[in-house]
Amino acid sequence: MRFYTFKRRNILNLLLFVLVGILILAAGCMPKEESSTSNDASPAENTDEVDAETSSVGTFVVDLVADATTMDPGQATDVNTHRVHYNMFDTLVQWKEEAFEIAPGLAEEWDISEDGLEYTFYLREGAMFHDGTDVDAEAVKFTYDRMIDENHEHHYGPFPLADFYYGMIEEIEVIDPYTVKFVLQEKTASFLFNMATIIGGIVSPTAVQESGEDFASNAIGSGPFKLENWQRGVQIELAPHKEYWDGAPEIAKLVITPVKEDLVRVTRLMNGESHLIYDVNPDSIEEIEGDSNLEMLTQASPHLWYVGLNIRKEPFGDLKVRQAVNYAIDKEAIVNDILKGTGVAATQPLAPAYNGHDPSIEGYPYNPEKAKQLLEEAGYSEGDISINFVIPESGSGMQQPVAMSTAIQSYLADVGIEVGIEKMEWGAFLDEVNQGGRDVNDMWALSWMAITGDDDNVMTNLYSSNNIPLFNSGYYENEEVTTLLDEARVETDFEKRSALYQKASKIITEEAAMLFVDYAKQTAAMTSELNGFQLHPSQMMDVSKIGK
Template sequence: MKRISKALLAVSLSAAAFLAGCANEPAAQETQPAQTEQTPSGEKVIVVGLQAEPTSFDAHQISDYNTSRAAMEIYDQLVQFKEESTELEPDLAEKWDVSDNGLEYTFYLKKDVKFHDGTPLNAEAVKFSIDRQIDPKHPFHDTGTFAYAEFTFGMVDRVEVVDPYTVKIVLKEPFAPFLSNLAMHAASIVSPEAVKKYGKDFSKHPVGTGPFKFESWTPGVEAVLVKNPDYFKGAPKVDKLIFKPITEDQTRLSELEAGSIDMMVNIPPDDLERLRADASLQVVEQPGMHVWWTAFNTQRKPFSDVKVRQAVNYAINKESIVNNILHGTGELANSPVPPTVWGHNAALKNYEYNPEKAKQLLAEAGYSNGFEVTYWIPESGSGMQQPATMAAAIQADLAAVGIKVNIQTLEWGTYLDKVFQPKEKMDMDMHQMSWVGDNGDPDNFLYAMFSSEQWPAAGFNDSFYKNETVDRLLKEARTTLDKQKRTQMYEEAQKIIMEEAPWIVLDHEKQIVAASQKIKNFKLHPTGVFRFANVDVE
């Protein structure tokens, strides 16, 4: 979410990006009864069933949905998004100034805030948290792979400590989304002393200033956070959060209905109405900043030919997938940018279902007899909805126009490592992916995934798409402070992208979470990150 340290962006993202890392093995078998009521010890506990294993608890290495949901309550940023919104408000910074030329951002930190290890939050910690990611010569740059560093801070020239509680960030050029970037996970402020102590193992011993503290992580089983009683905004009401990776949707659903977990994500669409009717459960919904697609490797045959990409798009009955597989849990997309994000081009239309047009284009491209291709999909993962079922529908539609599709499935972390390879190492021709916006700005969708400057391992452009006009529009829009002009640039870029079809753009998933009625005041956020600081249980 969303999503690079020039070293391995993503995942690998060696450790990051859409994060890769630990194996996400099913962990439901030994799930203990949920404890949303007070336990004999008086603790209030919430057990969350995730779709995939977290991959790192180092905020600077996060780049997938499930990991951010499990880890981000450990941290704070200089600014934060308001509840249920991408509008900004103060967080660790009580106020800030921006120079008239848009190059200098000066932040005035709240005093007496401490990290979980007892060390003080100060301007040096802010500088450390940014420099660690963007400066290859920083003594602790080698402690991780920072998938979002280039995207979040690539425009930063330097960070200056003005005094113990004042820090100035100087940009190389004006960058319109910069303040919003500072509310993202890569802008979290970490404890310098903890990074120095644990080095590369900081991801297993994370220390921030947030409402919850890290207690333990047993990969494949659970991760546990406990409340921070000294949180500067007031101690949370919940004592403990337990995150369990349960990759199989029906298993996760069974655990919820049995009371072994209190909350679950990625509800099987066929079961949604039944859950809504269950008086013991609540279904929380919100339009999200999500897009699901299948990427073509535009630098390799047959998908280097735009006619082939267009043909595949015409061959797929996208509306049927949304209606009959997703059952309304997603909205048919007309662009990579969701309608919830400003700059969305509502005038565009997706490719209609037209197999005859698909055959015509294939013949024009020299593939009258079709071709054979491998289609890579994850077994589950962040925002991936129903990967196998959706892939099977696409496979059947393409078979009808002469394209033989072989489906290959990988575990999520391994899959991400394979997707976000440099072009010369990339052996996927066609694969699934999804993205959840990080900051509510169209730059976060369009530049991140369609700029040729963002080819892996420098970024998330997993189709290796390149168009000089699109590159120019996206680069200019980043440095233009006039929102109306930016909107026009983004609308034009979306039109070109849809015409050139580097993706099969399918849908925008709605955020839907099912939870016990005992959980009170839980609200979804457009970024998909879970917030528990103000949540309580009966």
């Protein structure tokens, strides 16, 4: 069967440059050392300069919570990096503007074989990379081969998510310059959703071949903006791609700055030093809403904030202790008092936005007496348990990590568990948690955003035993759960697939695989004088339509 929104190829020549929608998403990999850095430079200020020949909007400044970790889309695992890449790269298919629905991207149309094992994509002609080379079938094949083939000449990894998203690909065939076929090892229900993630952003083969490992600092894609300069920890400067197939952006210069302090981001926005900020401090929402020059943006998202528990270490190897920790935390108070309603208390692995969310699962309501009882049954008295809790100072999707973690520390103290908090910079924190440091840690605060909007993105990554030791960082192992998740990955019947996830969710919740805290709402704020921007449930950022 064929999916398309345009006519077939014999009449596509009449419609080469039809508008097809926004760019796509992708939820790190550790920072590389090759890029230029400067600790003395200051974030760009709003100059309000306008290039009359190319733009109706001058310099546009975006403040994010953290810097990008890499410029190579295949290497990234955190949402702030994805947000940058979303403006630099294109994917074969992408999301519609307001929902997790597939729309054409670099591919104008595609075929799916009856057995679901072959996907043939028909590329739009005329799309160009920032270096002036053509986006063609060879570039598509190169992009995916370099990620999934560890023996590829240009496998400049690591590519942490490549196996999860693209490991089912058996072969990629170039049919002609603008037709490429993906042959899968097994039918995968979420394949098109995976292809819409910015992790699969198509890269310039010429640039990769010329730059080698330095490509991670000087990446070239085909998106609406091209990289001009990256000063680590200071700012990223992007220029409009004047030959962009979907029309050049109106922004003359895009500057993305990492500003980890919540109040500083808000102050810069109110002072006109920036135009768009993400992850608004809940205490600042009322003030922003009262400013006629600003617009507050919120949206529900498929985002879980959780505390990882090291099940291979005592005391969390004991189910009763894990359950006690879950009962000990007043999640409603955290959501209402700290997050000011910008979240929903979590009960299970999947947020209500997912098809596999089971409303009958009540989770662990606040019950400190029940927590104490379970600890006693497990053989622990007050003060017997002393654990370390590693948290980031700030970071992608982490809401209010210090305040939330401090509250959790206090709640656990109330039931007799001593907790020592260690705060770390975001990049160092990811290194600690993802690269083996978890073996010496008891708990860590993290979040997971399913950038595909598909249940599989959460469930397989966080709870399948096949994903140890990568993102299943707490070493949760249950053979029945892994089997259910494997079956759900290939099940194309909607109701059967949802039932499999619901069954797995019930087991995971009962076994308290982690401390489920809240489902975050996405927050952002921007100057009200510009239009053309909206939030997307994927939490990606597309500023290419601003001013249009």
